[in-house]
Amino acid sequence: MAAATAKTRALRSSPGTAGLYAKAALPLIPGASLLPFVAGGGSKIPRTVLTLDGVKATRDELAAYDRVCGFTLRDTLPSTFIHVKAFPLHMALMTDGSFPFGAVGLVHLRNRITQLRPVEAGERFDLRVSTMPLQPHPKGRTFTIVSEARVGDELVWQDASTMLRRGTGDKSAPKPPEAIGASQLPFVAQWKLGEELGRRYGAVSGDRNPIHLHALTAKAFGFPRAIAHGMWTKARCLAALESTLPDAYAVDVTFKRPVLLPSKVTFAAEDGRFAVRNPKDDTKIHLEGTVTAA
Known part of the structure; x- marks a missing residue:
């Protein structure tokens, strides 16, 4: 058929x-x-x-x-x-x-x-x-x-x-997809994420999913607090890498675990691989990704 x-x-x-x-x-x-x-x-x-x-x-x-x-x-x-x-x-x-x-x-x-x-x-x-x-x-x-x-x-x-x-x-x-060794990547920076981040990103992106906006609305869907947008996390990683990006590239990320707000996370990167991790435990990965020339 x-x-x-x-x-x-x-x-x-x-x-x-x-x-x-x-x-x-x-x-x-x-x-x-x-x-x-x-x-x-x-x-x-x-x-x-x-x-x-x-x-x-x-x-x-x-x-x-x-x-x-x-x-x-x-x-x-x-x-x-x-x-x-x-x-x-x-x-x-x-x-x-x-x-x-x-x-x-x-x-x-x-x-x-x-x-x-x-x-x-x-x-x-x-x-x-x-x-x-x-x-x-x-x-x-x-x-x-x-x-x-x-x-x-x-x-x-x-x-x-x-x-x-x-x-x-x-x-x-x-x-x-196979893991990229995110827990072994070298530390680059620590980011402090405020409780209001989900509302700020929602205002510029139009993505006002209740899990991102307030702790009360996030709890209705099983989260202890509001969580950061996955696409904000990806964008923040690209912003950290933007001076090294070629004009044509592919960036592929896997969202591994939610980023609760407020919180601190660490950014790690090397040789086209990058990750966002828990600052107290490098094995707890929020996001991992790769950048390759297109």
Whole structure:
């Protein structure tokens, strides 16, 4: 049987994430998933493509993002900033009524970004976001959201975010990527993260998941305190490495354990490998990643 043809939907403007998070919470209401506009009623990942043309960063939002994540103010976009621009499209896909489960409670396992060339702050680019089919995992099932940015016909940026839906695991599922020896990397810096970090990053990114904003809302989802956004942690690592990054590179990270707020973490790096660790125990890894020339 031939695979179903993907349905492409062109958006005129970026979706508002506040409304999308309200919609994302609806599946938590018993019986709400029976409604056709609420996620949770499907059986598999829909083949949907969302596009948004003419995306551009304002100087103010870029400066605010750079300050929160630790980048120097410059005339090119951090590769993680383009992820922020694609994120509302991610949420729109995951809150659609055809999506098989709700977005709240998903775990961001891994993110890979490929920057094929620097994107100037004043350039307009077109986004294309789609989802890949469900895959088995030892702790449930995963799927990947794939994003692309083009300037005209030129592909300049790609992103793949792999999400875990917890559930019955599959022992035959592929094993996760091999560890990079994160506990052995040399210490570079210690970062002190304030309790308000999740709210600050949420304000510049639009990612206002309640697990990141306040201890009270995080406790409702099983966390003792609010946790830092995984994509903030990745961005902070790239900011620490930005003087060494080539114009074209791929940066691949695995999110290993949450970073509670407030807290202190250490950053370690060597030869294209990097990690964020617990300052009292180098074997407790929050994030590990690699950077390679593209």
